[in-house]
Amino acid sequence: MKIQKANAGVLTNFEVLDFLRSRGAKIDPMGCLGAVAVSECKVYEYILKTPACNQTRESIYEFVKRSEGFRLAEADKLNVINWRPSSTADAYAMIEECGKRFSRDERGEACDEDERVQEFLDMVKEVLPAPPKAEVETAEAEAEAGVEAMQE
The missing domain is CATH 1.20.1250.40 (RNA Polymerase II, Rpb4 subunit)
Structure with missing residues (x-):
């Protein structure tokens, strides 16, 4: 990858996700060997758990x-x-x-x-579309666990 224009501006998570999809990133790092770096697959997997995946x-x-x-x-x-x-x-x-x-x-x-x-x-x-359900449910479960731990 070659940097065309350094500090040209900021990118939203959606733009990063779109870029990684165009390069062939997948959740399974073994499925995208050669197309993108393993680190890019990890970033792709992380961003799929944010609201950007539905935008x-x-x-x-x-x-x-x-x-x-x-x-x-x-x-x-x-x-x-x-x-x-x-x-x-x-x-x-x-x-x-x-x-x-x-x-x-x-x-x-x-x-x-x-x-x-x-x-x-x-x-x-x-x-803006709602974030993925799994992320919302995980956050709610963590919040409930924190409240229960404080009560004990």
Whole structure:
């Protein structure tokens, strides 16, 4: 592989996944010998467990277009695309200074921060496809196990 243009920009997980698919990456590293490196197969396997596996270029473009009113930085957009927040806590963890940014609407008028965050999350849920079920179920099981361990 030859680098054409160093630091040309950031890539979403979807773009990396798309690239690896075009090179012939598979979950089974033995199935892609010669086509791609084993490390690329491992990256491919990992990204298949993220929300990127269900995304399309159209859904990403739609998100970028509809998120303009939320005054997000490029890094924030990248985080949201890659990890698709589903709760207020996720949004605050992913978006730098979320409270300050979301306390004003697209016209710059003051508004309820919590309502604005929920409006953003509703838009994300509408535009970006849900993450794979196995990943969601695993996260829920881990959370339940953590709660049970704390109770004991």
